[in-house]
Amino acid sequence: MTSTPVIQTRDLTKSYGSAAAVRGLNLSVEPNCITAFLGQNGAGKSTTIKMLLGLVRPSSGEGTVLGMRITDAEENREMRRKVAYVAENKPLYGYMTVEQTIRFVSSFYTDWRADIASKLLNEYKLPPQRKVKSLSKGMRTKLALLLALARRPELLILDEPSEGLDPVGIEHLLQMLVALAADGVTIFFSSHQIAEVERVADHICILDNGRLLVNASLDELRQSYRRIDLVFPVPPPEREFQIVGVERIESKGHEMRVFASKNAEAVVERAHNLNAVSVEVAPVALREIFLETVKEN
Amino acid sequence: MNVFFKLTTTTGQPLYLQLMQQIRHAAETGALQDGDQLPGIRTLAEELVVSPNTVAKAYSELEHDGLLELRQGSGAFVCVKRRTRSLADHVQVARRRLRDLVERLREDGLLDEEIRRAFEAELLYPAETVRKQ
Amino acid sequence: MLWYKVWLETRSRFLTSLATLTIFSAVFVHHAEGLQRPEWTAAYNRLLYITQQYIVVMWILAVILLGMGGIVREKATGASSLTLSLPVSRALLLGVHVGVGALEAIILAVVPWTGIFLVSSHAGMPILISQVEFYVLLLVAGGLVYFAMAILVSCLVEGEYTAPAVAFGLVFLTTIVFDAWLRPLNLWRLVTGDFCLDRHTYLLSGRFPWLGALACCSVAGVMLLVSVRVMKRREF
Numbered sequence: 001m002t003s004t005p006v007i008q009t010r011d012l013t014k015s016y017g018s019a020a021a022v023r024g025l026n027l028s029v030e031p032n033c034i035t036a037f038l039g040q041n042g043a044g045k046s047t048t049i050k051m052l053l054g055l056v057r058p059s060s061g062e063g064t065v066l067g068m069r070i071t072d073a074e075e076n077r078e079m080r081r082k083v084a085y086v087a088e089n090k091p092l093y094g095y096m097t098v099e100q101t102i103r104f105v106s107s108f109y110t111d112w113r114a115d116i117a118s119k120l121l122n123e124y125k126l127p128p129q130r131k132v133k134s135l136s137k138g139m140r141t142k143l144a145l146l147l148a149l150a151r152r153p154e155l156l157i158l159d160e161p162s163e164g165l166d167p168v169g170i171e172h173l174l175q176m177l178v179a180l181a182a183d184g185v186t187i188f189f190s191s192h193q194i195a196e197v198e199r200v201a202d203h204i205c206i207l208d209n210g211r212l213l214v215n216a217s218l219d220e221l222r223q224s225y226r227r228i229d230l231v232f233p234v235p236p237p238e239r240e241f242q243i244v245g246v247e248r249i250e251s252k253g254h255e256m257r258v259f260a261s262k263n264a265e266a267v268v269e270r271a272h273n274l275n276a277v278s279v280e281v282a283p284v285a286l287r288e289i290f291l292e293t294v295k296e297n
Numbered sequence: 298m299n300v301f302f303k304l305t306t307t308t309g310q311p312l313y314l315q316l317m318q319q320i321r322h323a324a325e326t327g328a329l330q331d332g333d334q335l336p337g338i339r340t341l342a343e344e345l346v347v348s349p350n351t352v353a354k355a356y357s358e359l360e361h362d363g364l365l366e367l368r369q370g371s372g373a374f375v376c377v378k379r380r381t382r383s384l385a386d387h388v389q390v391a392r393r394r395l396r397d398l399v400e401r402l403r404e405d406g407l408l409d410e411e412i413r414r415a416f417e418a419e420l421l422y423p424a425e426t427v428r429k430q
Numbered sequence: 431m432l433w434y435k436v437w438l439e440t441r442s443r444f445l446t447s448l449a450t451l452t453i454f455s456a457v458f459v460h461h462a463e464g465l466q467r468p469e470w471t472a473a474y475n476r477l478l479y480i481t482q483q484y485i486v487v488m489w490i491l492a493v494i495l496l497g498m499g500g501i502v503r504e505k506a507t508g509a510s511s512l513t514l515s516l517p518v519s520r521a522l523l524l525g526v527h528v529g530v531g532a533l534e535a536i537i538l539a540v541v542p543w544t545g546i547f548l549v550s551s552h553a554g555m556p557i558l559i560s561q562v563e564f565y566v567l568l569l570v571a572g573g574l575v576y577f578a579m580a581i582l583v584s585c586l587v588e589g590e591y592t593a594p595a596v597a598f599g600l601v602f603l604t605t606i607v608f609d610a611w612l613r614p615l616n617l618w619r620l621v622t623g624d625f626c627l628d629r630h631t632y633l634l635s636g637r638f639p640w641l642g643a644l645a646c647c648s649v650a651g652v653m654l655l656v657s658v659r660v661m662k663r664r665e666f
Contacts, residue, residue: 032350033348034348034350050511050666053511053514053515055510055511055515055665056665056666073519073520073662074519077517077518077519078517080515080516081517083515085515087511087512087515089508091504091508091509091510091511091512091513092509092512093435093438093509093512095438095439095441096435096438100434100438103431104431104434104435105512108431108516108517108518109517144512147512171346174346175346178342178343178346178348178349179339179342179343181348181349181350182338182339182343195306198306199304199306199312199346199347200346200347200348201348202348202350202351218311219311219312219313222309222310222311223309223311225309226309226421279418280414280418281417281418281421282309282414282417283309283310283421285306285307285308285309286306
């Protein structure tokens, strides 16, 4: 796609004292895609998202969302009209009822879809007259999601949206995301639930320790990451396999396991040149890609 | 919809390729007939809970291959041409030959799991097969 | 709709304060009715003056409570990211909080006094509307400093209970300090009308201290401007 990225950051950094939460992030999120932002707890996902929305000021670096600078309060406010966001802790006002919450939030947006709101209210079985503070955690999560899903924003940013949902709720959420994506909404969501990500995401960003380690389309990842198990007649020399694309090498006696993010063909070729007796190339599921990437770092 | 699709995330194969293969397979086996209509991108994406881009990519690749005809606003239609039919015959023959081959490999003492991995390796790296010979 | 949110947020605090002040005023009126006729005027005015001091104390407590809340408190309760994701500026969020709070503060000053005035006149007790006006104006003009201070504290101090504790502590401390060393500038004396009270008639006399009121408004204004600046720079 040649269209301009919806989210773009350049060397975005956030430090708290001497500890860096986000380090030199160069993120680029394409429009009309579902992009998943993967990382362990504390990897810097929420801090990044908060910087994008102007809740946290970057220590250095810059970024734009929908072409508007995140460090400019005025532009940032303008951007928030077109962006729907649900924070990690599913924030709501305890002193409002469900109905009051919906009325309050909806008044700020011209892209509010009352039909979807009432449909979701029914599907989620949310009692309109109940005070938010007396709702269960699952219901609060659903209400917080409803406030973002009942719009047609240009960009939807969700921070750990499935946290606090049961499997049925998660499935429903993913369906909603897919439906919004079909309407042309760009979706950027953070998660550490690989299973939900690998079905709906077009694009994957893996963040670890504040650094962006992977930024690629999921199809590309699936096609290029390979695990190659090799058996040699004599204990193999690891350095022969330290080539571009090889992320990790493990050897045990005559066996060797190579984990490659690309260039698996070259690994296979070298293995044959070194008279490997067995060469097995296996695709790698996203879960393993994630774990290997994070371990690597 | 008259066909079930089942996409799995555990294999290393992109979802759009899986979908393409399953549509093609359905057309070859006759589960999808010439002129049958496939669900719209949005509907199928919601049903399979995959990104609409996945469905769109599969559809447009299949259109490129001539197996689907995308009509503006009214969806995707299967167009099974003679080529596809003869392909179906080829597949029949290929399966028979594969069955024979698998039988022979088993006789040679290979376990099913080993055979499966060998097939996968060959399919993933066809160039390698040529070079070895 | 931001006012609606602030109203819902402060509603229970406001109504509780209003009820307390109203009940207190009713008790005063009831007490005044029992006073003996001959010494009526002076005794009544004295009672009015004493009552007024209690009203001021309660009003200040109420106004500080009304100044609490806002986004920093929401940070502690976890709702700030919803508020801040709305397409409104932080200055506006604070502005609406201040606006609704100030309006509630004025109502809290006007209602008990109006009640006292109406009931007193109805019972044929000599209460001067000019006295009531004097008291209310002093309360609002001087009291807004307390309100602005509460807002400033609520922008600086996190924690659901820390902020009100700090605010109350500050009021207490400043009152003592000013009383001891800076008596002429003591806000408490302005708000209660202590400095212009005639000790014989217990009536507020003299002209309304416009200069003092103006100074109070300026101080309150500065504190609110500082609050806006603090708010703009804060991270959530």
